[in-house]
Amino acid sequence: MAHSSQPADPAAPAPLSVGDEVELDVTNIAHGGVSVARHGGRVVFVADAIPGERVRARVTEARKKSFARAVTVEVIEASPDRRDHVWPEAALDRAPQDRAGGAEFGHIALPRQRDLKAQVLVDAMQRFGGLDVEELVGLEVEACLGDDESNGLGYRTRVRLHVDPETGAVGPYAARSRRVIPVLSLPLATEGVEAIAPLGDSMPDVAAVDLVAPSADDPRMLLTVGDGRKRAGEDDPVRELVGDRGFLVRAGGFWQVHREAPEVLFTAVRDAVTHLIDEGRFDAAAANLDLYGGAGLLAAAMAEAAGPQVKVTTVEADAGATDDAAENLAELVGARAITARVDRYLADLLSAAPPVRDRLRRGTVVLDPPRSGAGGDVCAQLAGLAPANIVYVACDPVALARDTKTLLAAGYALAGLRAFDLFPHTHHLESVALFTRE
Incomplete structure (x- = not known):
């Protein structure tokens, strides 16, 4: 292996090879x-x-x-x-290829982690979103309840482990690779997840292990056998509690992983809608939408602010999640849950009759897209429908920034932006942006 111990000269050419x-x-x-x-x-x-x-x-x-x-x-x-890494199996004293992945900020003090995440978000919103730095002054990444006291540990209610196909060893992937690393601990996981984690076991006939610890139900293990995509038990209903409100969710369905995240996002969306109500910008009788709606968490947040008579349609491609949403929103007389791809649903709305389009223009859209963001096509469809307000929940700052640029060009203004540290000891963060049509 080649070594170079001389200080780097910024003016000199820098031939580099793997292993240097x-x-x-x-x-x-x-x-x-x-x-x-x-x-x-x-x-x-x-x-x-x-x-x-x-x-x-x-x-x-x-x-x-x-x-x-x-x-x-x-x-x-x-x-x-x-700091000493919170996960010994990911620490610097291990060879890089033997470091467990999933806690890439675990060597950094929590306040600095949040400062770095805020820097990434601000930089993305400037470079890709077209915002001026003055519009982002004071932006902070907010901590979840209890994380400072626990040093950001013990928060994950959902963990995926993998199985080495040759040895049967169970563990996370190594950082930046698909090599399984056997571990003795899962410091980011809740006690319920750690209690059922098969660490140290050999599971040669299993491809992956999903550990789920619902807030109002028993922890469980979902196994993917062989190269199958379906996990045993993934369709079993489990109960989650957000404040004093219960939600039915499929065990293998999408749900926020931080124990406090559902309530944090519920509250953030509720507060955004409340702000719109206070400003006279929210119409409860309009064609309000919850896109990428999952089990209905954010549609319920809208109803919490606007009242149980609010008209809201939640749209989700996964049929199981739509069924859950229908159950979770059953007491809202104006709620509907539809199984559809968001882009196809919006395409149908773009060709709808004028009265339908008018109700959409008066409406508020909440959307929580996957990590890749809503994307240019969906944002262009939203621009064509021109709802009065958009509440955008984002788990990737660059994707949010790119979609922000599209929405600003379509005549929207960024009326609010908050960020939350829902993934301590990783680089991930969650943002909630409020857009209003000018």
Whole structure:
């Protein structure tokens, strides 16, 4: 293996090969949980570092002339925010290929993690969203109840483990790979998940293990056998509790993983709708929509603010989730749950009769798309329908930023933006953006 211990010269060419070890001054944070450094004019995205540190890093990818990827193997000058990793199986003293993935910020103090996430969101909204920095001053990533006291541990109510097809060992994938790493602990998981986790077991006939600990039901294990896509028990109904409101959810269906996340997002959407009501911008009798609606959590939040007579249609491609939404919204006389792809549903609305389109123009749309975002096509459809308000729940800052640019160009204004630390010790965050039609 080649080694280079000389300090990087920013003016010199920087030929790099996989396996090279170089000293790097880490200057910034990038989307995706990696930090940014430069080596001879080339950008290097380096894992397991913190901006402000000097590290020795091993090059893992150097195919691009403009940038390379590396992983920290030694900290030469540590940040005051560096901590012992919360997950021993992901710590720096392990070989990079043997570090468990899923806690890429676990070596950083919680307040600094949130500052870095805020920087990523602000940068994305400027670079990809077209916002001015003045519009983003003071943006903070808000902590969930109890996380500061627990150091951000014990929050995950849903964990997926994988099984090594050769050894049968159970564990998470290694960071940035699909290599299974056997582990002795799951520090981000709730006690209910940890209690049933088959750590140390051999499960040679199983491909994956999903651990689910509902807030109002017993923990359970869902097994994917062989190369099958269906998990045993995934359609079993489980109960979740959000405040004093119960929700029926399929055991294998989508639900937020942080124990507090459903209530945090429920409250954030409820508060956004309440703000619209106070501003005289919300019409409870309009054709209000909850897109990518899942089990109806956010439609229920809209009703919490606007009252049980609110008209709202929740649209979800997964038929099981739609069934759950119908059950969860049954007491709302104006609620409907429809199984459909969002883009196809909106396409039908675009060709609807003028009275339907008018009700849509007076309506409010809540949407919680997948990590890739709503995307240009869906945002263009929304722009064509021109609802009065859009409440956008996003789990990826770059996807949100790109969709923001589309909505701003269509005549919407960003009336509010909040961010939440629903995934401590990872680079992920959740945002809630409020758009109003100008």
